[in-house]
Each structure stands twice: as C-alpha cells, then as structure tokens.
Amino acid sequence: MVRRIDVIGAGGVHLAAWEFADPPKNAEHEGAPGVLLLHGLMGRASHWAATARWLSERHRAVALDQRGHGQSDKPAEGAYTREAYVDDAEAALEQLGLAPAVLVGHAMGALTAWQLAAKRPDLVSGLVICDMRASPLGAASQREWEDWFRSWPLPFAALADVRKWFGEDDPWVERPNPARGAFYAEVMAESKDGWRPVFEPEQMLRSRQTWVHDAHWEELAQVRCPALVVRGLDGELGRAEAQEMVRVLPHGRYAEVADAGHLVHYDQPEAWRAAIGPFLQDVLAHPGSEKTG
Structure with missing residues (x-):
C-alpha cells in the first residue's frame, strides 16, 4: 500500500510525501528512528519505492516529491533556490514527525540532505550520500544540460519509446542501460499529444543552476552525524573525490x-x-551516537 501525506514546504508550496508500506506495519514502528528519502533532479518519490519498502520492514520510511517534481507543486521561477529545497526537507521532517531521521539522498537530494544536516543537526541522525559531488561542475556542464534537454524527441508516442530512447538511443549516453529507460519512463505523464515529463525542463535547469557553480565542501565538513558516501563505479562521482568527501566528513564512511x-x-x-x-x-x-568507520 502507498499512502500520500501532504506537507507544506517553504513559501507555502504543497509537497507530496509517500509511505510505501501498510499502515499497520508503520504503526508497529511508531517512535522508531525514521528515514526520509530524497530523489535527485528530475526524479520522484516513486523511484525510492523498492528501497522504502525494504526499510519499512523495520523503520518508518517516507519518500518526498521535492518541489517541481512528481506530484508536488511546481511554482514559478525564483522558487528553486538551495535554501528552498533545504527548507522543504526540514519542514517534511518536522511535519511528518520523523526527526531525528536518517536522510538518504541521491544526487541533488544528497546535497539537500547534507546541507540540512549541517543546518539542523538536531533533526538528522545519519546521512547517505549517493553519487553527488562536492566540487563545482561549472558553466560548461549547465550548457550541456540545456543542449541535452533540447535533444529530447518530445512528445513520445508511447512509454515504450521513452524506455527505448533513454535506455538505448540517447546520444548523450555512452552505452545502453535498460534501467535508465525505466527510470525516465517513471517521470513521464500522458498528455493530449503524447508522453511528456511531469516536470518543466526550465525549472530543472534553474534548480541545477543553484549548485553547479558552487563548491559544497564547507557544508560537508559541518555534518556531525555518521555519513556514508556511496558511488557507482561508472557514476559521476569519482573515487578520489568520494574518498576526499569521506575524509572531510567528521564521521564519514565509504561504499561503492x-x-x-x-x-x-x-x-x-x-x-x-x-x-x-x-x-x-x-x-x-544507535540513534544519536557518533561512530566512525
């Protein structure tokens, strides 16, 4: 069973939070440490469904559709600052009664997670950082993304076309990846003329603009809870930078x-x-303990 819970984020933005577990099971874990899962740019809470169901066997696990994504509000420009994303996650923890919680973040969601952990250590008991760099990506990266969005053959006639293009035909990807096709099929919705993303590409670019030019090492060093840096061997986070992030984190660990x-x-x-x-x-x-590994 999937249950939606409405959250009010920064500036009154309505956010959709999702529990991927039966209410009786969640009731069994009332008072247990919670987990908030934060997707990456263009993602949505449902991308965490398998992880959330696995976690919900012992803990209360909630995934958040961040602003501009999934079924959450998509406000006009000016609403996609780093502060807004962090404030939204803070509001979610408090309104859902999850804190102190473990934050599990992928890419942009991981950055939001460690920025919140630095800002509100009382709300965060642990942190999983999945494939997000602390170094700036630079202006060239933003231009590449603009070109990539323009290359999308929208609208797609069917979800099968979405899976094929992102999984096999995307010229910006070196090798086929069926999981990637499935990932993007999940962020498409049917419209009158075909299948289009549930987000606005321009809002994604504005969201990304707020971090690609900045380094985030200082905030990483302010994280006081245990933190795990995870990278895919073929992902965007290199081993050297990942290991430096672990070194900078006061209680950092590493996995690949x-x-x-x-x-x-x-x-x-x-x-x-x-x-x-x-x-x-x-x-x-061991919530609240500080362990190194």
Missing part, C-alpha cells in the same frame, strides 16, 4: 557499487541495499 552508473539504486538495487544496509542498521539501531 560495481556495474552501476549514476542511478545506483536503480541500476543495481540488491547491491545498493547491501552497500547501505550495514550502515543503516548501525545508525538506526
């Missing part, structure tokens, strides 16, 4: 997943769970 790209939890779900499982078990079993 073989045969996985940027979409680690989608490419290799079993290996992803094996990589984060021991860390989560430790942190969730």
Whole structure:
C-alpha cells in the first residue's frame, strides 16, 4: 500500500510525501528512528519505492516529491533556490514527525540532505550520500544540460519509446542501460499529444543552476552525524573525490557499487541495499551516537 501525506514546504508550496508500506506495519514502528528519502533532479518519490519498502520492514520510511517534481507543486521561477529545497526537507521532517531521521539522498537530494544536516543537526541522525559531488561542475556542464534537454524527441508516442530512447538511443549516453529507460519512463505523464515529463525542463535547469557553480565542501565538513558516501563505479562521482568527501566528513564512511552508473539504486538495487544496509542498521539501531568507520 502507498499512502500520500501532504506537507507544506517553504513559501507555502504543497509537497507530496509517500509511505510505501501498510499502515499497520508503520504503526508497529511508531517512535522508531525514521528515514526520509530524497530523489535527485528530475526524479520522484516513486523511484525510492523498492528501497522504502525494504526499510519499512523495520523503520518508518517516507519518500518526498521535492518541489517541481512528481506530484508536488511546481511554482514559478525564483522558487528553486538551495535554501528552498533545504527548507522543504526540514519542514517534511518536522511535519511528518520523523526527526531525528536518517536522510538518504541521491544526487541533488544528497546535497539537500547534507546541507540540512549541517543546518539542523538536531533533526538528522545519519546521512547517505549517493553519487553527488562536492566540487563545482561549472558553466560548461549547465550548457550541456540545456543542449541535452533540447535533444529530447518530445512528445513520445508511447512509454515504450521513452524506455527505448533513454535506455538505448540517447546520444548523450555512452552505452545502453535498460534501467535508465525505466527510470525516465517513471517521470513521464500522458498528455493530449503524447508522453511528456511531469516536470518543466526550465525549472530543472534553474534548480541545477543553484549548485553547479558552487563548491559544497564547507557544508560537508559541518555534518556531525555518521555519513556514508556511496558511488557507482561508472557514476559521476569519482573515487578520489568520494574518498576526499569521506575524509572531510567528521564521521564519514565509504561504499561503492560495481556495474552501476549514476542511478545506483536503480541500476543495481540488491547491491545498493547491501552497500547501505550495514550502515543503516548501525545508525538506526544507535540513534544519536557518533561512530566512525
């Protein structure tokens, strides 16, 4: 069973939070440490469904559609600052009664997670950072994304075309990846003329603009809770930078997943769970403790 819970984020933006577990099971874990899952740019809460259901066997796990994504509000320009995303996650933790919680973030969601952990250490007991860099990506990266969005053959006639284009035909990707096709099929909705993304590409570019030019090492160093940095061996976060992030984190640990790209939890779900499982078990079993590994 999937249950939607409405959250009011920064500036009154309505956000959709999702529990991927039966209410009786959640009731059994009332008062247990919670987990908030934050998707990456262009993602949505449903991308965490398998992870959330796995976590919900022992803990209350909630995934958030961040602003501009999924079924959450998509406000006009000016509403996609780093502060807004962080404030939304803060509001979600407080309104859902999850804190102190473990934050599990992918890409942009991971950045939001560690920025919130630095800002409100009282709300965060642990942190999983999946394939997000602390170094700036630069202006060239933003231009590449603009060109990539323009290359999308919208609208797609069918979901099968979405899966094929993103999984096999996307000229910006070096090798075919069926999991990538499935990932993007999940963020499409049917319209009168075909299938289009549930988000506005321009809003995604504005969201991205707020971090590609900045470094985030200082905020990383301010994270006081245990933190796990996870990278796919073929992802966007290189090993050297990942290990430097672990060094900068006061209580950092490291894990990597073989045969996985940027979409680690989608490419290799079993290996992803094996990589984060021991860390989560430790942190969730000992909330508030500081452990190094």
